[in-house]
Structure formats: structure tokens, C-alpha cells
Amino acid sequence: MKVSAALSKSPIEKISLDNHSIYIKRDDLLNPHFSGNKARKFAYYLEHNSTSITKLVSYGSIQANSLYSLAALAHLKGWQLDYYVSRIPDWLKDSTLGNYGQALALGAKIIVVDSSLLTDSNNLDGYMHQYAETLPETSLFIPEGGRSCHASLGVYTLAKEIADYCNTHKLFEKDTFAKTNQAQVMLPSGTGTTALFLQTWFKENNQPIKVLTCACVGDDVYLKKQFNQLNPDQTQWPTIISSRKKFHFGQLNKNHYLLWQHLLKETGIEFDLLYDPIGWHCLLDYLSNNYASNNNSTIPTFYIHQGGLVGNQTMLPRYQRKYPELF
Ligand SMILES: *Cc1c(COP(=O)(O)O)cnc(C)c1O
Secondary structure, eight states: OOGGGGOOOOOEEEEEETTEEEEEEEGGGSOSSSOHHHHHHHHHHHHSOOTTOOEEEEEOOTTOHHHHHHHHHHHHHTOEEEEEESOOOGGGTTOOSHHHHHHHHTTOEEEEOOGGGOOSSSOHHHHHHHHHHTOOTTEEEOOGGGOSTTHHHHHHHHHHHHHHHHHHTTOSOSTTTTTSOOEEEEEEESSSHHHHHHHHHHHHTTOOEEEEEEESSSOHHHHHHHHHHHOOOGGGSOEEOOOSSOOOTTSOOHHHHHHHHHHHHHHSOOOOSSSHHHHHHHHHHHHIIIIITTTOOOOOEEEEEOOOHHHHHHHHHHHHHHOGGGO
């Protein structure tokens, strides 16, 4: 398999949803096994030849999209993946589906950290950073969710693809170049790494594109802390938009499922069930609040499909068990 050919440009499709016209950046179609924003964030490791590496070490949630993407990366590179978790829920243990099941099928080794080693003050993140110090040179350590400066390489490529599209399709008005934002890009955030590096690239390259995002995992304060760790220059931060609806990340939510189903029906595109319902709630609220009410015409709006569809294999049966009436 030719590894360098794995990531080519992803397509952009124009869809119409609830009277809004939106461009979807289909990063879910980058590559069958290595797709979405994890593929962008891990592209650096795919492209750089590190011949001495034999093992990839990472950690996080057992259901994380990054688990599957890291397993795919390790598989493409011929490395072993050791992935550390704090627990595996009983219902998932025998599953061959989803990020966990599919990562096992790609040869990933899942290691449950002894709970006596984890405390409130030294959680999995803290424990793994200490452990990383003891790893031999042949092991490559990737922090949870790919939150690292190396993520910029692949995310900058994504930013450039969007800017190129705007320029070749003449979406910017010439005379007001770079003075006001002329397009906006929405994507839901976990660690915020993807959104931050996108906005950084647009700013540094004078592209009049505003990045909109929302906090899915923690609150807005957590998200700003993450931005600050990666880039202290606040003028290069994305704009955080919020939803009026409250939710808990990872928990089943009837409104999320209904919106997911609506998106599938209206656009024919399957989105992720964890981040995308939150992202779309926020974006649709934002568009109606900022444009429809005061008759402003919307500037071109992009939504990035960041993959994560393997996770739906375990999310959908859970929804079906909890809300059989919706199926
Ligand atoms: C990981 C992931 C995110 C969050 O990405 P961050 O760079 O951590 O903000 C969003 N959507 C999907 C589908 C993901 O897999």
C-alpha cells in the first residue's frame, strides 16, 4: 500500500437545509480507514518517515474516534498501537463494532490502567504524561485526541483547501478583501485543536474567513484554555458560539438523535452522533439569530464533516434500545 497517497483533497458539496444554503467539507471521505479530523491531525505522523519507530502509545476514552484513527495509522505504518484507557464498560467488552471493535480488528492493544494508580489529582492524562517520559526511543507518544503542535500540518492543509475553494469559486468580493469576514466555517470542538489551527492559518494568510465553533466536551472556559495552550494570541482564536440547549457529552439525547435523523433525511449525508448534533444545533441557532431576523444575507457558510462514523456503529444500537419508538 502506498501510504503517501492516503490523503488527497476531500470534496465540498453544497446542500440546502431549513432554508439555509451550506457548503459541506466532506472530510469523512478522505480515506476509508483514515478520515475526518483525526486523519488531518495525525497526517504529520503519516508523512514523516520515522524509521526507528516501532510502537505508537496513546490513551483516552475507549469509545473515542481517535482510537480507531490511531489504529489505522499504526496499521498503515506497520507499527504496534498500545492504547491506555481507565475502563471498558461491560456492554462494550464483546463488541466487534465501533471504534473499539474496529481498532481491535486492526491489531490495536488496549491496556486498562490499574485504578489504584489513578487519583483525582493524577488522572489518566497526568499518569500518561509521566509514563511517556519512561518510554524508549522506538515508541512514539501521542497525547489524547492528538492535541499537539504537530496537528497543525494536516489542519493547515485543510484550511488551504477551503481557502482555495473560496478563491476559485469567487466567493469573496474583491474590493473589501481582508477587511471583513467574507465566509465562515463551522466545526464542533472537542479539544479545539482543529478549530484553532484553522483560524490561525486563515489569519496568517490573510484569508477573510471566520471560524465558528462550539464546546462539546467541556464548557467555553475549558475550550479557551485549550486554545491558549496552543496559541496565546487571542486574535487568532475561533469564535465560540453556544446553543440554548443543555446537554452532557456522550450521553444519549433525544433531540440530538432527532436532529441527526433530520440531517440524514434532508441532505442524504450521515453525520457523527457525538459532536455533529451539537455543532448543527449551534450553527442553525446562530444562522437564524444573526441573519434571518434582520434580513442580512448570509455570507457563504461551510460546515466541516469531521468523520467519526465508525462510532455510530455503537451509538445507533444504544439509541435504538433507549428510544425504540424513534426507529
Ligand atoms: C475528534 C473529533 C472532534 C473534535 O476535534 P478537536 O480537534 O479535538 O476539537 C469533532 N468531531 C469529530 C467527528 C471528531 O472525531
